[in-house]
Amino acid sequence: MATLDSLSDLLQDEIKDIYDAEKQLTKALPKLAKKATAPELREAFExxxxxxxxxxxxxxxxxxxxxxxxxxxKCEAMQHLIAEGNDMIGEAEDDATRDALMIAAAQKCEHYEIASYGTIRVWANLLGKTEVATLFEDTLEEEKEADQKLTQIAESCVNQQAAESGEGEEEEEERPRQVRAASRGRQGAADRGRSRSRQLA
Structure with missing residues (x-):
């Protein structure tokens, strides 16, 4: 591993890191777009x-x-974020819940990129590399916009749909319990009725 003895070394190391992170995302995003149910979410990923x-x-x-x-x-941070997201998405059986999970996973990746580009932009400016800093600034603003768009999609429809889906599942689970309870109540009443009949006889 190369030594990092100066801010210039740090800058170069972080550039290599975020380059690999972006490369990883070019493989992850098409998979998210394919799995997305909400049209606006699929469009955002594309x-x-x-x-x-x-x-x-x-x-x-x-x-x-x-x-x-x-x-x-190799950007291990992005690798782990993508892997964690894939694991969670794989466990979601409901479409709306899966969409909500994909937004959460994507935003974790966005926040990593925002932090990275914000840092290397500052370092580049300090080192007098203004043209490089401008390129980082352009990307940073686009990452922020992408993150905000995902937030808007989540808040406008996806999260509510996921919440309603969860309520529906709870109602479905509750109904058999209510049926069983009612059945036990009827059976108990019938047993008590037979017992009283035998006593009267």
């Missing part, structure tokens, strides 16, 4: 896939401007 490809192209400009080889470093 749109962000296009943006992610643009982000990769910007980072490749950064590599060139900084005289770095175009090579990423």
């Amino acid at each position: 749109e962000h896939l296009q943006q992610t490809e643009e982000h990769i192209a910007r980072l490749e400009q950064v590599f060139d401007q900084m005289g770095m080889p175009v090579r990423g470093k």
